[in-house]
Amino acid sequence: MKIRRFFAKDMRTALSQVSAELGSEAAILSSNKVSGGVEVVAATDYEEALEHSRQPLSSTRGSASQTTGQSTEQSTGAAQNQSAHNRLSNNSLSQNPIHNQTSVHQGTAEQHGLNRQSDLYNPLQDDSSAASTLANATTNHLKRFLNKQSAGAKQRVTPEPSYSESEQTNVKSMPQAPIPEQQQSFPNIEWSQEPTLVAMREELNLLRNLLEEQVSQIAWDKQSQASPVKVALTREFKRMGLNESIYNDIFAQCENERDYECAWQKALALLSKKVMVGEDEILTRGGVVAFVGPTGVGKTTTLAKIAAKQVVKHGADSVAMITTDNFRIAAHEQIRTFGRILQVPVRMVDDEQSLRDALNHFADKKLVLIDTAGMSQHDERMNQLMQCLAHDNINIQHYLVLSATSQSSVLKDAIKLFSPLQLSGCMITKLDEAASLGEVISTIIEHQLNVIYTTDGQRVPEDIRVARAHHLVSKMVWLTRNRQQTEQLATGTH
Template sequence: MKRFFAEDMRRALLQVKETLGPDAVIMSNKKVNGGVEIVAAIDGDAESPAAPQPAPTPAPETESTPANSLAEILARQAESQASPSQPQQAYSEPEPQVTTSANDEPSWQEPEPDNHIPDYVGGGSASEIAELKSQIKGIQNLLQHQLSGLMKQEIEREEPMRALLVKRLMTMGISERIADQIACFIPEGDDIEDSWEQALQLLEGQLNTTHDDILTRGGAVALVGPTGVGKTTTIAKLAARYAQRHGSDSVALITTDTFRIGASEQLKVYGRIIGCPVKIANDAKELADAMLSLRDKRLILIDTAGMGQRDKRLSEQLGQILQNKRLRIRPYLVLSATAQTQVLNDTVKQFKTLPLAGCIFTKLDECLSLGESISVAIEQGLAVGYLTHGQQVPEDIRVADEHYMVTEAERLYDKSICSNVSDMPKSSWQAVQ
């Protein structure tokens, strides 16, 4: 098994053919910095030339003669299972004709089918053939698993720095695809700490933020997202921050959450504390009327009902935001940093029917790892607007910053490593030290 690098796929394949021959098997291929990378393999035993054999003389076919196909193997199996004293069956399947092509590979021509389909073909029943296919599939899966392990071992042997960085980034919560892309840009042979710092800087470069878009630009902003992620509290924090900068008469709140008991009352309490008006909208028309009456406000924050990404009412609620033509609404998706990666990706997929202006990650004080949130933001192409880390209004919110997010993810990673070491028995801890 060998790895090849080239500027394009054609040159890489030529290298494979020249080095391993035309019988090489391509195990994997991917784009890397400066071109493509191909991993190819070949059976070493199959490469070695066989000893010259004397020219074959015509002889009757025996069991010792190698079979040329699966059909011939099954035919021989039928002959071996049949007793010599038993008469041959009245029906015998016509033998397929074999022709040899220019590259000495047998080409099978199936005989013309007749109207009779035998119950027993080639010595194998339907159940036996199905079992054989199942065994072949199992062998194929096993080989793929083993080859995957061999490829990882080869990377660890030939590119130990890359393998170490990928493992460390994945432990931090970064997805394998992003970790591998970042590690490809780090040269081998550098100091491990320098390489790690380079990897973190590259990770920062992959993140996008909105640069405090809501509080500096103003306008109409709606916070959308699933239940329990903290949309109402986040709206209160943003409104309070804006009131501190520009005055309470420059901001207004609207809630469309008429499903949850006490949701509108909670927002009204925040409005009284901040000193800004709060309106309730039950449908798209009431939302448009409320926004029209508040058109003199510099910032209008809209609190939507929390619904699961698979809730049938979700499309109706999102339609209320899209139908508004009087004032363009910028939707921000609110996500919990404690959610699983698959849940985050599924949520983003469902809410991407809206032209999302960015996202807000909440509950950073409760999460054990931030790498998953970073990976989702990068892979889904979402700019991060704000980060919340508690219930206090308006203190527990900050503008998203690429360096802070990566540094916080590294801090949580180091904390988990220290926690795991402290939980070890004393003998194991001394061995780690």
């Protein structure tokens, strides 16, 4: 496209100049009244340039008209005919520059929808009104052109919700018009990704989160208002892994304390009271004592620790060891080794009769310790063991060995499995390996089990001690604080 600016004393002269210099195909882009005359901006090849810039839109329209049917095809055809007619009339009037110019403009205007009389240049009007009409027409024309362009772009982005399925099928089955480059770059938009819906969904999610937070804040505030001390205690006890069922009545006795530290100390003291502990009854009373419990919790090791203590306290003659663990050679060897080191006799039994015989054999011993194989409730040898141990006329005290590292469900299962043996109490092993004691303490309180010993290492006989409630509770607090500090250090919030 070639654009030129012309200056003349009036519009008529200016148009003559345009026609003379740019030829009959020139188009007036703008005209202004300036001091001493008029200024006209004209261009050649304007139509081609315009057609070229309209090309993607026309292609889109072409494909759209195919889908909408015959009437659009007819109107497009009519427009083409009109355009051809305009060119013919331009040629026939090429001798007269004024007519020529009028036709040029008229053709362009009609092609782009400027059909109103007021939009067209009329050479019979005076120069100034002609110039302003021409300027308005050009501006309006450009505005409409740009509007159409942006409307076309919008049409391409927005999916067509009104398409019925059959219409969509028809569209698909039709020969596809070449897709303009601009259109190809748009992603295939699905309904679920419709931007407005996505934005609304996100907005709703935000509102829901806000609402939930507000409601929980209100609940928390209410609780805090009721008793800030109780709220703080609840948070700490939960952190220690204790069950709610065991501390509700404790807090009822502490919530009137003004000072949190006093309430905290009082709550811990009350908790300690709930932990039932025995005396060093095995060593003081003696008798026949069996160690039962899940696999690998430390039954044999704990038995050896107690046997060693008995040896130290009352001599090697006062104690004997029996094992029902005759399935595994290693287990058998383990207890025999302990016997050899401690110079304590060991017998292996496999049924009720052999147990009776062994007990008769060790009748002169102050303490007889029975080791059992750890097994699950699904093990068929479990019944055999139970029959062997649970006899009215054999006086055996059964102690359940529990590991502090076990989950509360494992602890509860073990208690349920061995409670038919009328447990005299329990021993808690592996305190040194536990990350938290809340679960084991909650479980023994709930089942009202007497804790006799606790162990905190593998060394025989050093790593065993008579259970003390305050020791268990303070260890639980220490473990929790320690874990918190480690977490804070790890997250950098210390």
